[in-house]
Amino acid sequence: MxxxxxxxxxxxxxxxxxxxxxxxxxxxxxxxxxxxxxxxELDKFWTELSRTVREGDFEGYQAAYHPDAVLVIKQNRSISITEALDNWKQGFIDTKLGKKNDKVEFRLSKRIGSKTTAFETGIFYFTSTDSHGNPTEDYIHFEMLLVKRNEKWYALMENQKSEATKEEWKALE
Structure with a gap:
C-alpha cells in the first residue's frame, strides 16, 4: 500500500x-x-523607407514619421522632423526627376520592442550620385524609436549618432 x-x-x-x-x-x-x-512588420518599414529614398517619394518618406517626430543629429542638435524634411525635400525631388540618384540601406544591431513600440539601433548607408556622376557615401550609426498606431509603424525619434566605418557596416551583414 x-x-x-x-x-x-x-x-x-x-x-x-x-x-x-x-x-x-x-x-x-x-x-x-x-x-x-x-x-x-519592422523589416517592411525599413524596406519601405529605403524604397522612398531610392524613388524620390517624398510623401511616402514623410508618412513614415509621426508628425511630432524629432531628429537628433550626431548628438549636437535636435530638430523637428518637419524642419528636417524641409531640408531634405529638394533631394527627393531631384531623385524623382532623375537629376541625382539617392539610396539608403539599413542594417540593425539591436532590436527591442513590444507589440506597439520599438527601439532599433544600427547603421545606415546612404549614397548619392549627382547629375555629373559625383558620388558621396555616408555610414551613420543611428537609433530609431518607433510606435505602432492603427496597424502602422511610425518613427518618433531618429538619432544619427555618429559616423560609422565600412568595416562596421560589413560586420552587421
Whole structure:
C-alpha cells in the first residue's frame, strides 16, 4: 500500500512538472511568434523607407514619421522632423526627376520592442550620385524609436549618432 501511494505521488509530481514545462514552452513559443511578427512588420518599414529614398517619394518618406517626430543629429542638435524634411525635400525631388540618384540601406544591431513600440539601433548607408556622376557615401550609426498606431509603424525619434566605418557596416551583414 505504501509502495502504491509513493508511486502515485511520483506520477502526480511528474505530471504536474510536465504540464508546467509544456505551459512554459507554449508561452515562450507564443512570445517568439509575436516578436517574429513584430520584426517582420519592422523589416517592411525599413524596406519601405529605403524604397522612398531610392524613388524620390517624398510623401511616402514623410508618412513614415509621426508628425511630432524629432531628429537628433550626431548628438549636437535636435530638430523637428518637419524642419528636417524641409531640408531634405529638394533631394527627393531631384531623385524623382532623375537629376541625382539617392539610396539608403539599413542594417540593425539591436532590436527591442513590444507589440506597439520599438527601439532599433544600427547603421545606415546612404549614397548619392549627382547629375555629373559625383558620388558621396555616408555610414551613420543611428537609433530609431518607433510606435505602432492603427496597424502602422511610425518613427518618433531618429538619432544619427555618429559616423560609422565600412568595416562596421560589413560586420552587421
Amino acid at each position: 505504501k509502495k502504491n501511494l509513493f508511486l502515485t505521488a511520483i506520477i502526480i509530481i511528474v505530471s504536474i512538472g510536465t504540464t508546467k514545462a509544456n505551459s512554459f514552452k507554449n508561452n515562450i513559443y507564443q512570445e517568439i511568434k509575436k516578436d517574429s511578427a513584430r520584426l517582420s
